[in-house]
Amino acid sequence: MTETNTMPTIALVDDDRNILTSVSIALEAEGYKVETYTDGASALDGLLARPPQLAIFDIKMPRMDGMELLRRLRQKSDIPVIFLTSKDEEIDELFGLKMGADDFITKPFSQRLLVERVRAVLRRASSREAAAAGGTSPGGAPKAGAVQQARSLERGQLVMDQERHTCTWKGEAVTLTVTEFLILHSLAQRPGVVKSRDALMDAAYDEQVYVDDRTIDSHIKRLRKKFKMVDTDFDMIETLYGVGYRFREAA
Numbered sequence: 600m601t602e603t604n605t606m607p608t609i610a611l612v613d614d615d616r617n618i619l620t621s622v623s624i625a626l627e628a629e630g631y632k633v634e635t636y637t638d639g640a641s642a643l644d645g646l647l648a649r650p651p652q653l654a655i656f657d658i659k660m661p662r663m664d665g666m667e668l669l670r671r672l673r674q675k676s677d678i679p680v681i682f683l684t685s686k687d688e689e690i691d692e693l694f695g696l697k698m699g700a701d702d703f704i705t706k707p708f709s710q711r712l713l714v715e716r717v718r719a720v721l722r723r724a725s726s727r728e729a730a731a732a733g734g735t736s737p738g739g740a741p742k743a744g745a746v747q748q749a750r751s752l753e754r755g756q757l758v759m760d761q762e763r764h765t766c767t768w769k770g771e772a773v774t775l776t777v778t779e780f781l782i783l784h785s786l787a788q789r790p791g792v793v794k795s796r797d798a799l800m801d802a803a804y805d806e807q808v809y810v811d812d813r814t815i816d817s818h819i820k821r822l823r824k825k826f827k828m829v830d831t832d833f834d835m836i837e838t839l840y841g842v843g844y845r846f847r848e849a850a
Contacts, residue, residue, distance in 0.1 A: 607652035607721055608632040612642040612668065613683065614660045622655070625710035626717065639663030643671055650678055653721055655713075658684045658695075666695060673699045679724045681716060683708075696774040701764075703776060719777050719803070723764060754787045755849040757835070771829040778803045779822050782815070786836065786846040795843040819844055 609631050613619050616637070623633045634651060636642035640662040646654060654672075656665035663671075669680055682695050685706045695703065701720045704713060752759040756769045764780060766773045775783065785802035786794055794802075796815045803818070819836060826833040835847045 606630045606632060608634060608649075609717065610634045610636065610642065610646055610651040610654040612636045612639060612654065612660070612665070613657035614638060615657070618657070618683070621710065622713065625714060629714055631717075639665065639668035643668055646672060646678065647675060650676060652724070653679045653681070653717060655681045655683060655717075658682055666698065669695065669698050669700060679720045681720060696776065701777055716777070719781070723777050752784060752787060754790055754846065755835075757787055759784055759787065768826055768829050768833065773825050773829055775822070775825065779818055779825075782818050783822055783836075783846075786844060790846045791848040793839055793843050793845045799844065
């Protein structure tokens with residue numbers, strides 16, 4: 600096997616040299632190659648000339664901020680992008696996600712969390728490429744007649760397309776981060792079945808990363824908020840206190 604010969608390249612764009620250094624060290628320790636940029640203008644040229652497998656952008660930067668960098672990048676490239684932001688504002692996150700960001704991480708953050716989010720986004724991107732290339736499973740085995748079914752999940756008014764990473768409720772788009780998408784998909788796969796927080800952690804994170812119960816609760820809270828922005832009567836995600844969560848069965 601020669602899989603490890605070409606580890607993904609990650610572009611890191613931030614005007615804070617301390618963050619560039621610390622994040623680069625954390626990513627390189629995992630085997631990734633890291634290219635760094637201190638502003639959006641120089642990063643855009645580098646990203647288009649030498650496309651990485653994933654890019655991490657700070658939002659607040661001189662010359663060209665992260666939002667503008669993403670807008671210009673999306674005109675020519677679909678490189679996965681994770682935003683780093685010191686602003687915990689829902690409007691900014693929704694705006695960034697609608698523009699084509701794949702995930703958000705709010706400062707301050709742990710290096711372990713960042714590495715795990717990077718892995719999750721890279722997994723999503725590779726599975727998307729594999730499906731587009733011919734409908735193979737992550738291990739390379741053809742899924743035959745199950746390919747089309749695996750790409751799209753429909754539960755009543757909910758439609759989730761794994762290949763395009765899109766989600767709609769009653770025909771309206773609901774923009775989700777990678778982690779939110781994975782959690783909701785896990786719940787919606789089996790309506791009525793209760794999923795513990797541990798099970799949802801397993802669905803959204805690699806087994807070696809630790810997240811506490813409150814992290815899953817926060818994701819569920821944000822999922823509900825996003826769906827209620829589309830439908831104020833949305834109540835499909837139920838809480839069973841002390842047990843976990845479930846996606847409500849259609850009446």
